[in-house]
Structures are given as structure tokens and as C-alpha cells.
Amino acid sequence: MTSQFLKFVTVGGIATATQYVILYALVSGAAWDPAHASMLGAAIGAVLNYWLNYTFSFQSGRRHRESFPLFVLMASCGTVLNGLIVKGLTLAGVYYMLAQVVATIVVLGFNFYVSRKWIFVQTK
Numbered sequence: 001m002t003s004q005f006l007k008f009v010t011v012g013g014i015a016t017a018t019q020y021v022i023l024y025a026l027v028s029g030a031a032w033d034p035a036h037a038s039m040l041g042a043a044i045g046a047v048l049n050y051w052l053n054y055t056f057s058f059q060s061g062r063r064h065r066e067s068f069p070l071f072v073l074m075a076s077c078g079t080v081l082n083g084l085i086v087k088g089l090t091l092a093g094v095y096y097m098l099a100q101v102v103a104t105i106v107v108l109g110f111n112f113y114v115s116r117k118w119i120f121v122q123t124k
Contacts, residue, residue: 001116004057004058004116005112007056007057008053008057008112008115009108010057011049011052011053011056011057012108014048014049014052015045015046015048015049015052016104018041018044018045019038019041019044019045020041020097022037022040022041022044022045023038023041023096023097023100024097026041027096034086034087034090034096034099034100035083035086035090038082038083038086038096038100039079039080039082039083042075042078042079042083042107043075043079046071046075046078046079049075050075053115053120054067054120057115057120058115058116058120060119060120060121062119062120062121067119067120070119071115074111074114074115074118074119075111077110078107078110078111081103081106081107081110082103082104082107085099085102085103085106086099086100089103
């Protein structure tokens with residue numbers, strides 16, 4: 001499980017870096033609301049995250065037609081959770097990038113648990 005978690009974190013780091021770049025670019029360059037920019041970045045990062053976790057972290061044998069809809073549901077819940085955390089913390093006066101770090105940590109734990117127990121389980 002430790003190796004799998006490290007792979008999951010690596011994949012998450014790549015997807016999160018993608019999200020942060022989009023967040024920063026949209027807030028700084030296009031004056032987007034931080035919560036909306038974060039949610040769009042999370043959605044784009046999620047596509048990358050699915051593919052890398054399916055092939056690298058969990059080496060899933062489950063069919064995409066089974067795992068992908070579950071992943072979309074998890075990612076949707078995680079995206080909303082992420083947006084709620086960022087919005088709540090920014091409304092409370094927390095700097096948006098710090099709010100994003102907090103949201104990322106919370107959503108990471110949620111996603112690993114759901115991925116391991118529900119999405120990428122090995123089927124026989």
C-alpha cells in the first residue's frame with residue numbers, strides 16, 4: 001500500500017501542478033474568481049489523473065466503462081469539495097493559494113480512499 005500511495009501522490013502531484021498552473025493563470029491573467037478557476041483546473045487535472053492512476057498507480061484490470069464513470073463521480077465530488085473549501089477559506093480572508101493547498105490535502109485523502117476501495121479495485 002505504501003508504494004501504491006507514493007505512486008498515487010506522484011500522479012496527484014502532476015495533476016495538481018496542472019491545476020495550479022490553470023488556477024494561477026486564470027486568476028492572474030483573466031481575473032477569474034479563484035473558486036471557479038480552481039474548479040476548472042481540477043477538472044482538467046482529473047482527466048490526466050484518471051489515465052495515470054489507471055495505468056501507473058493501480059494498474060487496474062477493470063474495464064474503462066466500469067472504472068471511468070466511478071472516477072468521474074469521485075472527481076466531481078472532489079471538485080465540488082475543492083471549490084467549497086477554496087471559496088469558504090477565501091471568504092474568510094485566507095490567501096487563495098493557501099486555501100488551495102488546504103483543499104488539495106483534504107481532497108487527496110478523500111480521493112485515495114475512494115480510488116483504492118471503489119474505483120480501481122481488481123476484478124476477476
